[in-house]
Amino acid sequence: MDRLYKKLEEYGKSDFYPFHMPGHKRNPLSVAGDFPVQKDITEIAGFDNLHHPVDVLKTAQEEAARLYGVKDSFYCINGSTGAILAAVSAAVKRNGHILIARNCHKAVYHAAYLRELKVTCVYPHEDSELGINGGISPLRVERCLSDNPEIEAVLITSPTYDGIVSDIKRIAEIAHEHKIPLIVDEAHGAHFHFSEYFPVSAAELGADIVIHSLHKTLPSMTQTSLLHLCSDRVSRELLTRFLGIYQTSSPSYVLMASMDACLYKLREDGEKMFLEYTGNLERARERLSKCRYIRLENTMTDPSLGIFDVDRSKLILSTVHSTLNGRQLTEILRSEFHLEMEMEAENYTLALTSAADTKEGFERLCCAVEEIDRRESLKYTEDLEVQEKSRYQELKQIMKISQAMDALTERIPMEESIGRVSAEFAYLYPPGIPLLVPGEQITGLLIKNMRRYMEQGFDLQGLSDVSNASVLVVTNEMREASLKKTERTV
Incomplete structure (x- = not known):
């Protein structure tokens, strides 16, 4: 069968001259820098069309579906964001009602805004020491x-x-049982299918739509994802319609070829790659587990926290028992050891691993953490200051997201916003999970937590005031009008 990435390589070496887009005309001398322009084409003869696939792209997506054992797979070159927008839009009618986990990515909330959905949130459990989210309780889902x-x-x-x-x-x-579909944002779990060392994929456990970011944990270029349709509970026709709406009409062949090459590599060499990877990963986890002050968090399954399983590819380095916070640890790893972490939080740093990591890479991380742990041992005192922990609370949704974002608003100082209804998002990025969603009532505890994050140097985003001194809120008149309208509807 034809492989997209191979066809692009061959075409780039051919004598075909492009009197078509892109404007660089596959001429490396026309661009500043080293870019793969020879492989960057548009929808020309023999290369199919992502929005109406009948040839090589149709075959590539069918192969992805076979590899993951699902009904249909769709290439998504707007990342998992585009896939989430399409999945929500296809599964829930305009002005409909969706149940989401409160710790979903901001793209889910954007879908609710675009489709003017009513949102009910189910909150995850929380690990009070590290401040990370636990799992979603099935009982809470049933109750909602x-x-x-x-x-x-x-x-x-x-x-x-x-x-x-x-x-x-x-x-x-x-x-x-309630005759509705389950959509799982499994963006960080694209690798699950390829080794029993990792949890079972949602695609094998009854989910109706599963979204994978290939670029997060597999060897594929940034912005590449797969949307898997696993049942007939969501219309395939609607999915393709909305994928055509939310994705560019000029999809990158470089990105699609990256996906094709990634999946081919996994089919041919995946077993060997993951055997080597999980061996290196397990040895690294064993070494890091011996550190006393920068501790590897060995999260265990815990039904009381909704934790059914754990992805051991994520290395959570806790700073709770050290003199550092997560940001400081990340900065030391970056500046002294030239190790760039995936994410930093108040009480931990997250190292993301994948099958592309080398034995040498794991060795560098272990040596660096061991050295920092040794330094911490020299600072150790029984009187180590116990830092105040962030406490969280469920925020009350006063208005629909779309109502709040489109309402008349006013800007007020953050400290004066307590009790008001937010008209905008606030989140730490990464991971892009909203601390505050439009339509939610702002509380004193939320403001306190946000101030703590800023004081510690974390990147608080989303507010239109980039200084984070003020927040956009719904006017009291608009809030009252919305509440009266809701009462009449009820």
Whole structure:
């Protein structure tokens, strides 16, 4: 069979001259820098069309579906963001009602805004020491669906950014008992299918739509994802319609070839790659587990926290027992050891690993953490200051996201916003999970936490005031009008 990435390589070496887009005309001398312009083409003869695939792209997507054992797979070159927008739009009608995990990526909330959806949130459990989210309780899902029979779909994130996996099988059964689909944002779990060392993929546990970011944990270029349709509970026709709306009409052949090459590599060499990778990973985890002050968090399954399984590819380095916080540890690893971490939080640093990591890479990380741990041992004192921990609370949703974002607003100082309804998002990036969503009521505890993050140097984004001194809120008149309208509807 023709492989897209091979065809691009051959075409780039051919004598065909492009009197078509892109404007660089496959001429390396026309661009500043080293870019693969010879492989960057448009929809020309023999290379198919992503939005109407009949040839090489159709075959490539069918092969992806066979590899993952699903009904249909779709290439997504707007990342998992585009896939999430399409999945929500296809599963829930405009002005409909969706149940989502409160720790979903901001793209889920953007989909709710675009489709003017009513959102009910199910909150994850929380690890009070590290401040990470636990799993989503099936019982909480059941309770929400029983209380809101008009809900049309459930969407949860599993694994989370920190590798926490919820009980997908049971949640899928509950959703299906209510005759609605389950969408799983498994962006960080594209690698699950390729080794028993990792949790079972949601695609094998009853989810109806599963979204994978190939670029997060597999050897594929940034912005490449797969949307898997696993059942008939969501219309394939609607999915393709919305993928055509949310994705560019000029998809990058370089990105699509990267996906094709990634999946081919996994099919041919995946078993060997993952055997070597998991061996190196396990040895690194064993070494890091011996550190006393910079501790590897060995999260265990815990039904009380909704933790059904754990993705061991995520290395969570806790600073709780040291003199550092997560940001400081990340900075030391970056500046002194030239190791760039995936994410930093108040009480930990997250190192993301994949099958592309080398034995030498793991060795460098272990040596660096061991050295920092040794330094911490010299600072150790029984009187080590116990840092105040962030406490969280469930925020009350006063208005729909779309109502709040489109309402008349006013800008007020952050400290004066307590009790008001937000008209904008606030989140730490990464991971891009909203601390505050439009339509939610701002609380004193939320403001306190946000101030703490800023004081510690974390990147608080989303507010239109980039200084984070003020927040956009719904005017009291608009809030009252919305509440009266809701009461009349009820």
